[in-house]
Amino acid sequence: MLATVIHAARDIRVENVPDPVLSTGGDAIVRVVAACVCGSDLWPYRGVTPTHAPHRIGHEFVGVVEAVGDAVAKVAVGDFVIAPFYVCDNTCINCRNGVSTSCLHGGWWGSDDRFGGFADGGQGELVRAPLADGGLAVVPGAVTDDEIPGLLTLSDVMGTGHHAAVSAGVGPGDSVAVVGDGAVGLCAIIAARRLGASTIIAMSRHPQRQELARDFGATHIVAERGDIGVKAVQEITGGVGADRVLECVGTKQSMDQAIRSTRPGGMVGYVGAPNGGPELPVRPLFNRNVGVNGGVAPVRGYIERLLPDVRSGAIAPGRVFDLELPLREAAAAYAAMDERRAVKVLLRP
C-alpha cells in the first residue's frame, strides 16, 4: 500500500510499504477514506523536532473497516469509523475519567509500542487499528461524501477546540478570547459558541481566517498582539479581560498572550502542544487568580457528543479544510500548511 514517510525536515515522500495485517485479535484493518495533516506534523517537517531516521507520519483519519480480529465486538466490517489521533481502550480508569489520552493501555499512531506490531497513522491507504473496540467511533448509517470533512475534524481539531473550551469552563454568557487562528483555534470558536459564549474574540491577523472566524461565531476580531492586543481584549470585556481564553498555538508568546488576556479569576484552556517546553509563569497566574487547564485533548470521548451537531449541520467544522489533495501529493499538503497557504489539508488516498 501507499503511505507517507518523513525522511528529514521538508522531505515528505509517499512510498510503498507492506500492507498491515491483523495481529492481536482486538484490532481492525481500516481502509482510509480521508486523512489530514496536523499542525503538530509541521514540527518534524520544519525540523523543530529532529527526524533521526525515516518514519511514517500522520495521526488523523476516517475510513471503512475492512477486517476485524476475533475479539472485536463493537466494530464490524463495513462500518464507517472515526479514529481519534491516539490509541485508547476507552475502558480504563483514565478513559472513564474522561482522559483517554492518558489511557493505561493506549499510545500513539505510528508506533509499535505494546500494540502487537506497527500501528499506521492514517496518511496512507490502510491502517491497523489496535484496540478497535475502544478507539474507533462508528458513524451510524450511510455517510455521504460531503460529510467527510466534518467527520474528519472529530479525529482531532474539532475535539481539540472543544477541549480548550471545556477546560476553560466556557458557559452561557461568557466572554471568550481565542488565541490562534489555525484549524484548532477556529474550531475553538465553534465550540465556544456552541457552549453559549456571548462574546467571542478571535485573535487573528489573517483576512480569510478572520472571515471564517466570524462565520463560526466570533463577535470581535483582534489583530494586535502583545500589550496592544491585551488592551484590545480588555476594552471589549469591560476593562478586565476575557472570562475564558482558549490558547490554541503552543508557543511561549501565545501562552503569555492568553494569560494576560484573561480577567482576574478567569481560566485559560490550552491545547496548543507546548513545543519546546516553556514553563508557565506562576506569579501572573497566582496574583490574579488565573487558572490554566487543558492538555492533550481526549477527543475520543467527545466524538459521540459532537457527532449529532456535525451531521445536522448545526456546526460546520469541515470548513477548516480549504485544500484537498490526493494522498500521493502529501508533500504539497505539508508545504501548503507550512507556508500558511492552507488552514488544513485533506488527503484522499
Place this chain on the structure above:
Amino acid sequence: MLATVIHAARDIRVENVPDPVLSTGGDAIVRVVAACVCGSDLWPYRGVTPTHAPHRIGHEFVGVVEAVGDAVAKVAVGDFVIAPFYVCDNTCINCRNGVSTSCLHGGWWGSDDRFGGFADGGQGELVRAPLADGGLAVVPGAVTDDEIPGLLTLSDVMGTGHHAAVSAGVGPGDSVAVVGDGAVGLCAIIAARRLGASTIIAMSRHPQRQELARDFGATHIVAERGDIGVKAVQEITGGVGADRVLECVGTKQSMDQAIRSTRPGGMVGYVGAPNGGPELPVRPLFNRNVGVNGGVAPVRGYIERLLPDVRSGAIAPGRVFDLELPLREAAAAYAAMDERRAVKVLLRP
C-alpha cells in the same frame, strides 16, 4: 497605641505608634479584639524577603468598630467585624466576579497607597480600615469569647483553605490530597470535607497535626514525600492519583508534589503563595491534563458563606490556634511559628 513593627529578620518589636484617625469618610476605626501571625509573615521574619526599613506588620484581625466616617453605611459603631487580609471595596467588577483580591480600588494592609493615609495591619490595638463598607464583614448578634478563634480564621486561613478546594473544583465523592499541614492546609481539609469529598489524604509528618487533620476529616495520612509520597497517594486512589490536590505551602517542592499526586484530568488548587517565583512545569501538566487554579484567596467573598457553619460549630477552624499570647509578646509568637512549635498563634491586644 501599641502595634507590632518588624525592624529586621528576627527582630519583631511591639512599639508605641500614633493612633489612627478617620480620613476619607469611607473608613472606620476598629479596636482589635484578636489578631494573628500568618505564615507569610514568616518570610520577612526569616529574611527570605528583605526588610529594608522598619515597618508595621500583620494582616489578619477581628474587632469592634469604634468610629466610622460620614460615608459609611453598612458598618456601625459597636459592630463586631471580620477583616479579610486585604482591602477591597466589594463592588468593583473584579469583586463582583468573586476576585476581590484583584479589587480595582483595593490593596494591602500596612500600606498607604491610595487609602488616604496609612492602613494598619491588625497586629496592634487599633486599625483604620479604609473602604469599610466593602471590606469589613459584620458578624450579627452577640459574639462570645470562645467564638473569637473561629471567626478570626475567616480573615484568612479558613477562607484560603476553602479557596484551594473551590479552585480545585472539589465536589461530592471526590478524592482529595492536601499538601501542607499548616493552618491553611488544615483548613483545606475542613473545606474539602464540607464540600463532600469522600477520600481526604493529609500529607503530614507532624503527629499533632496529623491528629488535627483526622479530626477535621482526613481519611488517610501520608507522611512520605517525593516519589514514595506520590505512590502512596496513588495507592489510595485506584492507582492514578487524587481527583483534586490542594497545595497549601508555596515551595517548588510542594507544587511538584501536588502536580504529581494529581490524577490525569484532575486539578491542583493552589493557595500557597509561590515564594521566590518557581515556574510551573508545563509538560507534566499538559501531557496529563492536570490543571492548576487558585491564587491569592479572595476570602472576603467567602466570609458570609462560611460564617453560619463556623457559628453553628459544624466546622471548627478555630482549633488551628494552638497558642494564644498577649500582643506585647508578638515576638514570641513569631518564634513559636518559625520553629513550628505552634501551628498558628492568636494575639490579644
